[in-house]
Amino acid sequence: MENNSNPRVECIKALVQIERNESYSNLVINDVLKKVTFTPEDKSLFTKIVYGVIANKTFLLWVLKKYVKRPHKQQDWLKYTLMTSLYQIAFLDSIPDYAVVNEGVKYVKKRNYRKASFVNAVLRNIVREKDSIFDVPKEDFLEFLSIRYSYPRWMVEEFSKVTTTNEHLEALLKAMNSSHHTTLRVNTLKSTKEELLRTLKDKGIDVSSVDQYRVAIKFNSSTPLNNIKELDEGKCFVQSLGSILVGEIADPKPGETVIDMCAAPGTKTTHLAQQMGDKGKIYACDVHKHRVNLIKKSCQTAGVNIVEPVLLDSTKACEYFQKRFDLVLLDAPCSGLGVIANKPDIKWNKSKDDLVSIASLQLELIKNGVKLLNPGGVLIYSTCTLTKTENEDIVNYALNIDDTLSLVQQRHVFPDKDNTDGFYIAKIKKRKKGEID
Numbered sequence: 001m002e003n004n005s006n007p008r009v010e011c012i013k014a015l016v017q018i019e020r021n022e023s024y025s026n027l028v029i030n031d032v033l034k035k036v037t038f039t040p041e042d043k044s045l046f047t048k049i050v051y052g053v054i055a056n057k058t059f060l061l062w063v064l065k066k067y068v069k070r071p072h073k074q075q076d077w078l079k080y081t082l083m084t085s086l087y088q089i090a091f092l093d094s095i096p097d098y099a100v101v102n103e104g105v106k107y108v109k110k111r112n113y114r115k116a117s118f119v120n121a122v123l124r125n126i127v128r129e130k131d132s133i134f135d136v137p138k139e140d141f142l143e144f145l146s147i148r149y150s151y152p153r154w155m156v157e158e159f160s161k162v163t164t165t166n167e168h169l170e171a172l173l174k175a176m177n178s179s180h181h182t183t184l185r186v187n188t189l190k191s192t193k194e195e196l197l198r199t200l201k202d203k204g205i206d207v208s209s210v211d212q213y214r215v216a217i218k219f220n221s222s223t224p225l226n227n228i229k230e231l232d233e234g235k236c237f238v239q240s241l242g243s244i245l246v247g248e249i250a251d252p253k254p255g256e257t258v259i260d261m262c263a264a265p266g267t268k269t270t271h272l273a274q275q276m277g278d279k280g281k282i283y284a285c286d287v288h289k290h291r292v293n294l295i296k297k298s299c300q301t302a303g304v305n306i307v308e309p310v311l312l313d314s315t316k317a318c319e320y321f322q323k324r325f326d327l328v329l330l331d332a333p334c335s336g337l338g339v340i341a342n343k344p345d346i347k348w349n350k351s352k353d354d355l356v357s358i359a360s361l362q363l364e365l366i367k368n369g370v371k372l373l374n375p376g377g378v379l380i381y382s383t384c385t386l387t388k389t390e391n392e393d394i395v396n397y398a399l400n401i402d403d404t405l406s407l408v409q410q411r412h413v414f415p416d417k418d419n420t421d422g423f424y425i426a427k428i429k430k431r432k433k434g435e436i437d
């Protein structure tokens with residue numbers, strides 16, 4: 001272990017590594033946290049700054065441009081020294097500005113003494129003009145949002161198609177720049193909400209019930225999950241509220257026959273199984289072998305016996321399965337734009353073209369999904385994204401395949417309104433012969 005008491009220097013190194021190697025930030029963060037000895041406060045500061053700089057990248061570079069020629073062209077360590085310092089000055093109240101400036105200049109002196117006075121001047125100017133740095137011009141509102149909340153313009157345009165007012169669009173973009181409370185889903189095959197709340201509170205963990213959800217509990221403050229043995233025992237699973245809502249809307253009954261077309265790692269599969277009281281049958285499919293193993297592991301942990309994991313490309317599910325199902329869950333692969341709060345890299349590693357290729361896979365999957373339905377059966381289509389291309393357009397396509405299908409429920413889960421990851425859930429029913437809509 002490296003004994004390093006300076007989380008802010010580690011932030012700069014981590015951000016340089018993420019950019020140079022195009023690494024996922026969560027993996028780099030975990031690697032650093034394994035190597036250095038930080039206090040719990042420093043751990044959370046380190047994580048907050050790394051995610052904060054990635055989430056606010058456009059805005060930070062836009063501000064720096066006023067003080068530095070072509071900030072994005074500076075050497076990476078210098079660019080990230082300026083960006084981490086600016087992030088702390090602009091967004092964190094816990095560290096005095098003079099300490100941020102001194103820390104930044106001290107690091108620069110070690111790397112290249114001649115750059116120290118330049119960095120000192122830039123940061124001091126920023127501190128002096130701090131009150132005006134958030135003044136992004138608003139003439140072009142979408143451009144304003146793209147800079148102020150740091151999203152690629154095309155993403156802002158996508159989100160504008162599913163929000164009805166400018167205020168809602170802005171609130172949504174803002175909400176996705178900070179993480180929300182972690183939530184648990186209680187496994188009712190092994191415990192109850194009341195029992196789990198009592199056990200966790202007895203251990204001094206600050207949890208409470210999320211009353212709108214039958215099986216959801218939330219942590220009221222940041223809590224390391226590695227000490228919670230109830231997770232290893234399968235009494236509960238870490239699951240966002242939007243994801244729990246998918247199971248609640250699906251609402252399967254004991255004895256039904258279910259197919260979960262894109263099931264790994266099995267979070268929703270085990271939720272369905274507990275709702276069925278572990279009675280009936282669930283075929284849980286995934287196209288990747290290593291991920292099918294994760295389904296098996298989730299079921300073992302949850303104490304679920306009715307699941308048959310299947311290695312399958314579900315765009316061929318109709319040919320593979322001769323039978324038809326009471327419930328088809330298609331929790332489709334998607335762009336993941338709803339989970340930006342916890343994975344800010346998504347802002348920068350997805351392109352508009354990706355939506356087109358993902359949507360064509362989603363169409364193939366839903367085509368199979370509707371054909372797998374028993375008359376009277378239900379198809380749930382869900383994604384953790386909020387783009388119309390991957391949601392409404394796919395569902396409308398499906399509804400046109402067969403005139404016995406109808407949309408019985410459609411729900412957008414918005415991070416600003418629902419305080420959780422963004423989700424889309426549609427419930428489609430296939431009428432029985434003679435049944436009226």
Ligand SMILES: C[S@@+](CC[C@H](N)C(=O)[O-])C[C@H]1O[C@@H](n2cnc3c(N)ncnc32)[C@H](O)[C@@H]1O
Pocket residue numbers: 261262263264265266267268269285286287288291312313314315331332333334
């Ligand atoms: C959103 S994740 C599913 C999450 C899962 N339902 C849960 O709640 O734990 C999408 C999954 O679809 C799988 N997938 C992608 N293409 C597929 C295909 N053609 N057939 C089956 N599974 C596929 C991916 O491997 C991934 O595990």
